[in-house]
Amino acid sequence: MSILITGGRIITATDDYVGDIFIEDDRITAIGTALPMTADRTIDARGKLVFPGGIDVHTHLDMPFGGSTSADDFETGTIAAAFGGTTSIVDFAIQYRGQTLHHAWETWMKKAEGTAAIDYGFHMIMTELNDQVELEMDALVRQGVTSFKLFMAYPGVFMLDDASIFKAMLRTGKNGGTICMHAENGGVIDVLVQRALAEGKTAPKYHALTRPARAEGEATHRAIALAEMADVPVYIVHLSSAEALEMVTEARDRGLPAFAETCPQYLFLSYDNYEEPGFEGAKYVMSPPLRQRETQNRLWRGLAGNDLQAIATDHCPFCMKEKHLGDGDFSKIPNGAPGIETRMSLVYDGGVRTGKISLNRFVELTSTSPAKIFGLFPRKGTIAPGSDADLVIFDPEKKMTLRAKTLHMNVDYNPYEGREVTGVTETVLSRGRIIIEGGTFVGRAGAGSFITRSERK
Numbered sequence: 001m002s003i004l005i006t007g008g009r010i011i012t013a014t015d016d017y018v019g020d021i022f023i024e025d026d027r028i029t030a031i032g033t034a035l036p037m038t039a040d041r042t043i044d045a046r047g048k049l050v051f052p053g054g055i056d057v058h059t060h061l062d063m064p065f066g067g068s069t070s071a072d073d074f075e076t077g078t079i080a081a082a083f084g085g086t087t088s089i090v091d092f093a094i095q096y097r098g099q100t101l102h103h104a105w106e107t108w109m110k111k112a113e114g115t116a117a118i119d120y121g122f123h124m125i126m127t128e129l130n131d132q133v134e135l136e137m138d139a140l141v142r143q144g145v146t147s148f149k150l151f152m153a154y155p156g157v158f159m160l161d162d163a164s165i166f167k168a169m170l171r172t173g174k175n176g177g178t179i180c181m182h183a184e185n186g187g188v189i190d191v192l193v194q195r196a197l198a199e200g201k202t203a204p205k206y207h208a209l210t211r212p213a214r215a216e217g218e219a220t221h222r223a224i225a226l227a228e229m230a231d232v233p234v235y236i237v238h239l240s241s242a243e244a245l246e247m248v249t250e251a252r253d254r255g256l257p258a259f260a261e262t263c264p265q266y267l268f269l270s271y272d273n274y275e276e277p278g279f280e281g282a283k284y285v286m287s288p289p290l291r292q293r294e295t296q297n298r299l300w301r302g303l304a305g306n307d308l309q310a311i312a313t314d315h316c317p318f319c320m321k322e323k324h325l326g327d328g329d330f331s332k333i334p335n336g337a338p339g340i341e342t343r344m345s346l347v348y349d350g351g352v353r354t355g356k357i358s359l360n361r362f363v364e365l366t367s368t369s370p371a372k373i374f375g376l377f378p379r380k381g382t383i384a385p386g387s388d389a390d391l392v393i394f395d396p397e398k399k400m401t402l403r404a405k406t407l408h409m410n411v412d413y414n415p416y417e418g419r420e421v422t423g424v425t426e427t428v429l430s431r432g433r434i435i436i437e438g439g440t441f442v443g444r445a446g447a448g449s450f451i452t453r454s455e456r457k
């Protein structure tokens with residue numbers, strides 16, 4: 001099967017030109033102006049932007065959490081991702097205490113195989129470390145699971161102590177992997193949560209008021225210091241605060257391999273959302289929480305200046321029925337919100353159209369840079385001969401109003417309900433197969449493949 005995409009404005013992290021792309025089977029085989037080839041199918045992309053498919057390196061599909069399970073599984077979540085212009089995800093497998101990493105990997109592979117509509121990889125969340133687990137870490141890196149997420153928060157559930165974190169870092173420093181860190185001081189937060197509840201402060205907004213930005217800054221500083229001593233790259237996930245960003249900036253200024261992502265929710269929503277009436281604030285209960293509105297500009301500057309290297313979603317949706325598990329106790333509200341489908345349009349509309357980031361930087365943040373950090377580049381994350389034909393044809397002038405009812409995520413609310421965005425994904429190719437066309441999913445659940453990621457170079 002061959003496809004010729006003609007006359008689109010091709011944008012990569014570094015290029016911007018009008019040209020044609022020729023695809024044979026699953027790869028791009030030629031790029032040029034006025035390519036002479038004939039193909040089984042021609043797509044006219046004049047007036048449209050052509051991006052490498054979006055890569056979302058932080059999703060939680062079919063994830064048990066807080067007495068519930070995230071509402072999107074690998075079928076619904078990856079189809080929604082495709083509608084939004086994302087063609088690869090890196091989700092999180094979880095090693096629960098007493099379990100092997102291999103068991104966690106197998107469990108998550110079973111969830112994704114035969115259901116995912118786009119390609120997927122896994123980070124490994126580790127909640128327990130011993131000699132056997134350390135050996136398994138090396139084996140996982142060799143089989144393409146090259147990053148480990150550790151938690152400094154959620155005591156009794158996911159949190160690891162500093163000694164275990166340090167051991168995992170030392171091992172990863174040697175085996176060619178990367179450490180992803182949930183950086184919030186879980187001990188401090190737990191004390192604040194218990195005190196708030198004892199004082200009868202039970203509403204959703206107290207989720208935010210008991211997770212101070214300084215607790216994120218402190219943990220980010222500690223994560224980077226531990227990683228520096230262990231000589232391992234560290235990637236701070238879902239960075240939300242200026243306090244944490246300062247720590248990453250300081251480390252990068254010293255030349256350390258410290259990286260960080262932020263997420264659209266921290267760029268477009270704020271603490272004010274927790275003050276919405278009744279139980280509405282529960283829609284935004286996530287960790288770290290939304291911050292003061294002023295933080296948004298700091299994060300945009302960090303993105304523009306490469307102190308932040310990626311925009312992922314932390315897609316972890318729960319329907320309102322599940323959020324109501326926290327009626328009368330904010331600490332029981334499942335943490336997380338939907339975002340896998342809306343990332344590209346939100347960042348294009350709020351970042352590129354407002355001049356906060358360039359078009360090239362948009363591609364870099366949503367695709368190229370995460371591909372490089374997590375061992376997917378150049379197979380994914382760019383438009384080049386030999387790369388997978390994961391492509392997005394994007395209408396930069398089309399408008400769309402974000403509504404839970406018309407979006408495709410399996411969740412009954414949207415944090416951006418009613419917001420109008422300009423810039424909409426029109427056509428999506430995943431490894432040379434058209435999967436979104438004319439507002440319809442035309443791909444196949446199960447057509448996505450596990451991506452073996454390479455070790456750090």
Ligand code: URP
Binds near residue numbers: 286
């Ligand atoms: O609130 C969040 N972020 N839920 C997902 C789990 C995590 O820590 O990433």
Ligand code: ZN
Binds near residue numbers: 182237238287
């Ligand atoms: Zn986290």
Ligand code: ZN
Binds near residue numbers: 314316
């Ligand atoms: Zn997460």
